[in-house]
Amino acid sequence: MAKHPGIFPTFFLSGFECSNFLWGERPGVRRNLIAETRHDRHAAEDYRILAELGIAVSREGIPWPLADRAGGGQYDFSMVDPFIEAMNASKIIPIWDLFHYGYPDDLDPYDDAFASRFAAYCRAAAEYVVPKVRGPHFFTPINEITFFSFCAGEWGWAAPYRCSRDDRMRLRLALCRAAIAGVKAIREVDPDARMVHIDPLVRVVAPRDRPDQIEAARHETEVDTFLAWDVIYGREHPELGGAPEILDIVGANNYSFGQMEYREHGPHKPLDPGDDRIAPLCDMLQTVWERYRRPMIIGETSGMRDGRADWLHDVMCESLAAVRRGMDLQGICLFPAVDMPDWHTGEWLHNGICDLAEENGDLKRVPDGKYVDELRRWQKELNRVTRLDEDPFSDPVELQDVVDAAQRLDMQPDKDWC
Incomplete structure (x- = not known):
């Protein structure tokens, strides 16, 4: 019996880029990153790679625009069958991502009908996947509500292509309303389903020569960053039905460009490595x-x-x-498992566990050796498995090993990091 059982069967998680938005730079064209990375063709190989790396949990997308083309409660979830087969074969469980920046063509997220249509889709998706995949069952109803509200509500990058702060604020609340409705619908199917609400971990500072922007930067760091989670938790706009058990598990995304210098118009400027205004990740996690x-x-x-x-x-x-300070950190998602293209340029980002190499009209998976070696080193340091055994679910992950390692290594926050 584990002293400190974890929620997930492994501490390290991964996932596959699955955006399916209508993209403003290619009007009328719906992007499908699952197809662009050939994950749809390589699902079995992709999940074997994760199993061989000792990763038993993966974020996987169900594309709402493709599953709900007909409307009227008619769904086609057959496109996820190859992923389910591949996950089951490799003994990996999904965190089902139900809305990754894309929604059906006939919907308007600002319309009152949006939330009820999303809830119906969530219920149908859960009814389809829950019997087919071993539990526990995990879902992310709407990915990155805060970021998508900027992307599609203020910057005009993706549908609905709005370009004002007011539109961004309205879109965020509409998405929160839908996410809460989606959680309740999923739990009508599986009352024990767990929810992982994903949003970026953000810190914004004013330019050194613009003290007049200090308050705007502070507001974005301390208020804007958290509003979607606050609504889902029930701290803000309680009339929408949020509650702590609906927020459930907080998924904080962490990238180098998450610490930024404020810009009044358009995306902020990422801080350069070595900037003395960079805060330790541990401190940012503690705020959450x-x-x-x-x-x-x-x-x-x-x-x-x-x-x-x-x-x-x-x-x-x-x-x-962060663990040493007593935070309940249940896992780290190395995302993506395979490389993805830059949305704007189409160039490969080289940010996955595996790079993608053109070969005979296909995309070959090429693991990054140094990245994998570093993962292996930490798995051994934390007494984690380096390869999935016959039944990764037979015992809960022992998070006490992670706590013990944090104490033994005496880890301290450090702002001087990559």
């Missing part, structure tokens, strides 16, 4: 922990190119410092 006191994961994290191994090292040091 003290606000909600809910189980947490790092919902996505990855370095770029040759920096992937160093990035993982620094994220692990900061994460163990």
Whole structure:
């Protein structure tokens, strides 16, 4: 019996980029990153790779626009069958991502009918996948509500292509309403289903020569960053039905561009490495922990190119410092498992556990050796499995090993990280 049983069967998680938005730079064209990365063709191989890496949990998308093309309660979830077969064969459980920046063509997220249509879809998706995949069952109703509200509500990158702060605020509340309705619908199917609400971990500072922007930067860091989680938790807009058990598990995404210098118009400027305004990741996680006191994961994290191994090292040091402080950190999601293209340029980002190499009209999976070696080092340090056994679900993960390692290594927060 585990002294400190974890929620997930492994401490390290992963996932596959599954955006399916209508993209403003290609009007009328719906992107499908599952197809662009050939994950749809390589599902069996992709999940074998994760199993061989000792990763038993993966974020996987169900594309709402493709499953709900007909409307009127007519769904086609057959496109996820190859993923279910591959996951079951490799003994990996999914965190089903039900809305990754895309919604059906005939819907308007600002319309009151949006939330009820989303809830009906969530209920149908749960009815389809729950009997087919071994539990426990995990869902992310709407991915990155805060970021998508900027992306589609203020910057006009994706549908609904709005370009004002007011539109962004309205879109965020509409998405929160839908997410809460979606959680309740899923739990009508599986009352024990767990929810992982993913959003970026953000810190914004004013330019050094613009003290007049200090308050705006502070508001974005301390208020805007948390509003979606606050609504889902029930701290703000309680009329929407949020509650701590609906927020459930907090997934905080951590990337280098999450610490930024404020820009009044358009996306903020990421802080350069070595900038003395960078805060330790541990301190940022503590802000989340003290606000909600809910189980947490790092919902996505990855370095770029040759920096992937160093990035993982620094994220692990900061994460163990957080565990040492008593935070309930349940896992770290190395995302993506395979590379993904830059949305704007189409160039490969080289941020996955595996790079993708063109070969005979296909995309070959090429593991990044240094990244994998660093993962292996930490798995051994934390007494984690390095390869899934016959039944990864036979015993809960022993998080006490992670706590013990954090104490033994005496991890401390450090702002001087990648």
